Amino acid sequence: MSSLAWIDFDEAERQRAQRIMALFQERETRDELGLGAIRDSIADHLFPGTSTIQTRLRYMLFIPWLYRALEKRQIPEAQLRGEARDAEIRLADALKVGGESNGIIGRDAGPRLQRLPSSVYWAGLGAWGIRVFPGSLDSLFVTLRGRGRSHGASSGEDALAGAQAPAVWNSALPQTPSDLLERAVFRLTTDEAQFLIDRLVASQPAALLTMLAREGIDADCDYIWTHPHLSAFPAVARRLVQHGEIFSQVMHGAALLYNLALSELRQRDDWIDDYRERLAAWRDELDPSAVRVWSLEDFWNVVEHPAHAVRPAAKRFVTEWRELVLAGREQVIASPAARQLVEERERRLKTSQSRYANHAVRDRWTGASGADRLTFRWAQAISHLRDLAHAE
Template sequence: MSSLAWIDFDEAERQRAQRIIALFQERESRDELGLGSIRDSIADHLFPGTSTIQTRLRYMLFVPWLYQSLEQRRRAPHQLKEEARTLEIRLVEALKTGGEKKGIIGREAGVKLQRLPSSVYWAGLNAWGIRLFHGSIDSYFAALQRRRLDHTPDESETSAERYSNQKFWTKGLPPCPAKLLDSTTFRLTKDEAGFIIDRLVSQQPSSLLTHLAQHRVDAECDYIWEHPQRHDFPAKAQHLVQQADRFSAVLHGASLLYNLQLSERREHDDWVRSYQQRIEAWADGIDLKAIQNWSLDDFWKTVEHPAHNIRPATRRFVAQWLEQVASGVERISASYSARSLVKKRESQLKSSQSRFTNRAVLDRWTGASGAERLSFRWSQAKSHLRDLAHAR
């Protein structure tokens, strides 16, 4: 992503920008009402190191294996970057040869692949303590050259010994399989699964992801609060999941009302009927008593995360929407104040690009923007946990 080169010096900002760009390409993850900081805070507490564009867990090993193979090559940073890209493209073909059909990053794009697996998993590798080098991919390649030039060779050292002291990757990384780039699969070995679990226990000991990974839990459910073993979660995780469930349920109504209003402006009767029905179903599912007793002060304390700044305007919108819901959820689709609240929020966020004021933007709308419940990256976490559970 050459367009992000200007923030290459700041890894945190780079990752944040990549998340924003990715969200614009994922229909149901669009953050039309500015709830992304809350969503990501909760997701990073529950499932740290995951992202919505991750596919399969073994990429957490593929990337360091491929990058390690470059560390002893005497190349300039731009040459190493190109060689890394070549290796990642070869990995696509190796996975196809191995019989994999789903989850391959670049399966269709091939040599035209823009978002490489390394960029997708780079932040997660750091969060799980697999990557010890704190910096961007470009700075990693620059560091390889710099450290090689700074190192005074000792004739008694082997090449492997010189580079083992560079601390780019954690000790104990499982060995790269022979002929990895000829044929491979997403199936983890037991040793590889054990390594990943050890990393999670070491770096993310209090996360729900770690708890589930330790127990090799493979559960099929759409949302984490529907998990069959939810009552066995640690107490802190249970509380966070409860808060996530409540937030997702309540704010889903605001997203549906947003889509309903746009459907009305487009005068698309089928869309209007669909969203009216969905709002009715949403209202029927709301536990009004629980919502009326919901403490937002407790919620904000629970979801607070150092990597995300939840702005005062976002907090006010959530509080005002909660008031709308608590005062009469069954009338919300017809409520002028509820409609105005949603419209004002989107307009403030998008300014001249608001679909309420810019007809050209509205006409490009395809009928759904962020219309599904927030799931806080459970889909990706579930996939990773399944890969751990089926290691052999």
């Protein structure tokens, strides 16, 4: 049995560790071949503050509203945590009363909810400058507990504590609806939408998400590189999108080959046929000339991000896979070298939990792991942009 204990991390390391732990619970972030740091670097450049488990944009306001009310409560920390949890669960009920059905976090779980909206949106609130408190959610509760203790101090001590207490939310945060926990909706008001756009402009001026939000661009497309306004994107963003497209396209073949190999080991003819068809489609859609002129040196420079360290082994894997694809995409499906490259990569990453080596783990495999193309959180970005565009 394994366990994870906190060492003496600073606050940045603590939050980073929490984000990594959260990824293990997210189905969409399965990273069987160790490409997650590259994927997340691209996503954080283009769409900072988003995550694959965000649903609707107004949660970026719901959370500050709920916690701003709790900040006024002079109660013990345990009670404060309990009231915060109760408020977030009540919010799900209020959204149902308001007529919402899709995108409610905890809609079906109710009091059994494990992942609260505050934990889903906490990092994004900081990235967008809505949350100005620099710490984790846990450290906020500790800070609020300290404020509560000052309640019994002398007037001079109380004033000093209040002056020293750090701000938690941006001072321009819109007014909390009076009936928030009785009836709530996801539709933003125009003032709320403008506040969110202003926060993006101030905190993430170079991000593509900011440009799309500021210009009110709402497009319906599956991938950011098929966006109808691609030619109007800033040059830096367009360059990254183009790199993201070819990276997603090229490495999709490796993910499909991994799933095919597992299907063969499981002797599931239906899965085998499906992945062979998908690999054939990948082969036919791949543009060899684009792969040939793709500069990996420029790619690594462009995707570099302070929050994500791309390890040399990941770079080697991408480089070697690209070389195999260029050597003959017609044969890559059956190529022993391609299969060996994918298998060795997974075995090094998963060690004793490798599905190639561990029969018990492989038998629990349900037929798909990271088998879809990387989209770099475009689905979440387009949802947020649509919420901004439909504000009233």
